[in-house]
Amino acid sequence: METERAPLISLRNVNLWYGTVQALRDVSVDFYQGELVGLVGDNGAGKTSLVNIISGIVAPTSGEVYLDGQRITSFHPKLAIDLGVETTQQSVGLCDNLSIARNYFLGREPVRRIAGIPFIDLGKMRKEGRKAITAFGLRESVDVDGEVALLSGGERQAFKIARAVYFRSRILIMDEPTNNLSVRERERVNDLAVQLKDQSLLVIYITHDIFQIHRIADRFIILENGAKVADVPRNLMSAEDLERIIREGVGNDAGSPRSG
Numbered sequence: 001m002e003t004e005r006a007p008l009i010s011l012r013n014v015n016l017w018y019g020t021v022q023a024l025r026d027v028s029v030d031f032y033q034g035e036l037v038g039l040v041g042d043n044g045a046g047k048t049s050l051v052n053i054i055s056g057i058v059a060p061t062s063g064e065v066y067l068d069g070q071r072i073t074s075f076h077p078k079l080a081i082d083l084g085v086e087t088t089q090q091s092v093g094l095c096d097n098l099s100i101a102r103n104y105f106l107g108r109e110p111v112r113r114i115a116g117i118p119f120i121d122l123g124k125m126r127k128e129g130r131k132a133i134t135a136f137g138l139r140e141s142v143d144v145d146g147e148v149a150l151l152s153g154g155e156r157q158a159f160k161i162a163r164a165v166y167f168r169s170r171i172l173i174m175d176e177p178t179n180n181l182s183v184r185e186r187e188r189v190n191d192l193a194v195q196l197k198d199q200s201l202l203v204i205y206i207t208h209d210i211f212q213i214h215r216i217a218d219r220f221i222i223l224e225n226g227a228k229v230a231d232v233p234r235n236l237m238s239a240e241d242l243e244r245i246i247r248e249g250v251g252n253d254a255g256s257p258r259s260g
Contacts, residue, residue, distance in 0.1 A: 014063030038217035056080030084170035096149035154185025
């Protein structure tokens, strides 16, 4: 009999209030290493609120959050990054006026000492930035010293994923990563998400494109009005059924081995 895997992240009876508005309602869910989870729901369903808790941006009003079985009681982005949580978003996360090399180490710049005086190690930043350009499919003409604003939308997303891999992140939250991308760029970003899952990362993928996420996710968590209405493996739900639940705002956890 196979031993049940321990979850990498667990949320237990989590509620989140913004003033008088309840963003999450008694949400319990587990996330496991080496899976790609589609986090879906209509606008205002609570998807961003849930990942904001995981990424340390906000603390839950009540409930418990565990990482590796240890309860998290302090919430801030630096702690989440230190614990291996990385978030890629379509419109943020890069400084357009800085070079690719500088963006690669943004906030985590390597330092070398000369006569005991610390200096930012620009040589290492350029070297690792060039590796990312090659390994993650950016154009060969891309200059590591050029401004990151010169990258296409798909290249920017691939670059942020490369950065997460370099810093050995264990959990990658992808928040609408393919918005405004071409068909080819969307495929490239989705291929990278699957590759990271195959490398034992937990990938949490937020999107409104139901048919796109249905092709690549292992399971789906559906939120509606701040509550979890379904947690189901892909083989138990068609893309059409997934879209119907989101559209009608109804669902259940029947048949899900991880309904929490």
